[in-house]
Amino acid sequence: MGANLDFMRKFDYMKRALKVYMEKPELAALVLLVGLIILFQYLSDGVFLNANNLRGILGILPEIGLMVIGVTILMIAGEFDLSVGSVFALMPMTMAVLMADGTPFFFAFVAGMAFALLIGFVNGYLTVKFAIPSFITTLGMLFIARSLTIVISGGFPPLLPNDLPNWLFTVFVGPGHLFRMSFIWFVLIGVAASLMMSRTNFGNWIKATGGFLPAADAMGIPTARVKIAAFMLCSVLAGFAGMLQVLRLGSPLPSIGEGWELQAVAAAVIGGTALNGGVGAVIGGVIGAILIRVIDNGLVLSQVDSNWFKFAIGFLTIFAVVANSWLRKRAKSMKVET
């Protein structure tokens, strides 16, 4: 009898833990990721996880990943940014043009970051002040920022100087030189962003603002400022990511980041971020970003026609959302007390 009770208690405990995990919105993406890695490893005859290929994946990952972190946080705050792909190109182009004029890297960097922050501020200010859907303001900014990138480049990209601090951003480091410095930046910023969302009062305000705006207002949260700050963070991360890509490629192409704004939204959604705000986690977005890189790379290695890439992203986006809502429903119907 006693042993039986003990068993029941353990079983209950396990069920409760399962329920908690099933309710985590990033779970579906994580399961998919592991599944796909195994699949690609098999399809590519073991090439997928070898050092050379990992180097390739981990080299681009920080660029989309940093953008996704910003987009995820902004979506949790209840807003959208479609201009990140353009800011991704504009920020490094600003730097390149300034450096071509003889500005030292550091000052060009500060100017580029300031420009990205300004764009984020304009996006946020217009959205909040005039109560326009951010879909509209940032759609406009998508065109404006892309156009500015091409205009300031003068038609063809300026040459980058030779004395760039590549040791800080692009050199290979780590065991077996598996990743670049950019990956370290990505991890540091990812951890900081994640802690900000889960541990700080500012993270609490972001969730409240996106979760239910009237309640956040009634509790005295400066929701307008919270939203504008989230826009600025999103924009500055996109700009920084763009600079990482330009330093990796060695040339500021005006077309980089095209279409990435939608990939970033897809990654956030795959990672469990709700479209209408309030729900989501930085780690989910990061998993979504990894998934996208893994699919892109895995399809190539498996010698699948690369035109299937967008199909896969689209399919995954829908699939992850459906799987999440199914999991949550199952979790809700589990009869355990929490």
Add this chain to the structure above:
Amino acid sequence: MIAPIISIRNMHKWYSGVHALRGVSLDINPNEALGLIGDNGAGKSTLINILSGAQTADEGEIEIDGALVNIRNPRDAMDLGIETIYQYNSMVPTMSIARNMFIGREPLKVSLFGIGIMDQQKMRDDSVKAIADVNLHLRSPDALVGELSGGQRQGVAIARAMHFRSRLMILDEPTNHLSVKETAKVIGFVQSLKNQNVTSIFISHNMHHVFECCDRVVAMARGKIVLDKRIEDTSIEEVHEVL
């Protein structure tokens, strides 16, 4: 004669063309449960929204403990000890109970310019205690508010207001959209406020609830106060008549 906690003097509010408050003056005494009633559109919400900082008056003054105050936003009101439980829910459904309890007033371990690391253990412990203090039984402070029933949510909102030891608690139709059973629960909370001598304003369309929960009844019609009596000096019939 006791001095009032809050005095409202000659309050006016216009909404483009609607004169919603037409010179309202009201004294709220310490430890008094005041029932505010009136027809739809009488101006009850407008009056208390001004007290809670959700709106600003066009004319008029508010005194707290005899000193003139300026309430420009919800934060000002909260800092002055005015807590409001709104007609719609003042909780974020996608967040946990513990986090909801402290939105905008999170206890911080370290901070810089008001931004810092939350003391989540304290948030959990304090919410458990606050919820127990209003005799609400919830299992975990980590449960999402969205999973609670309407009555439980209002219970948490009341626990939150009590936790911050408000000088004045305002409840604007806290039983709206609730079932009979859930309404009974919330009315229970409000009655216990009266027993604990919390100063409160309770807005309701249900005369019986007001007579059950309050010491004094104030009736509004078309932006003015038309009746102001102690419960024992009036009756449901009399209040009905003036409305």
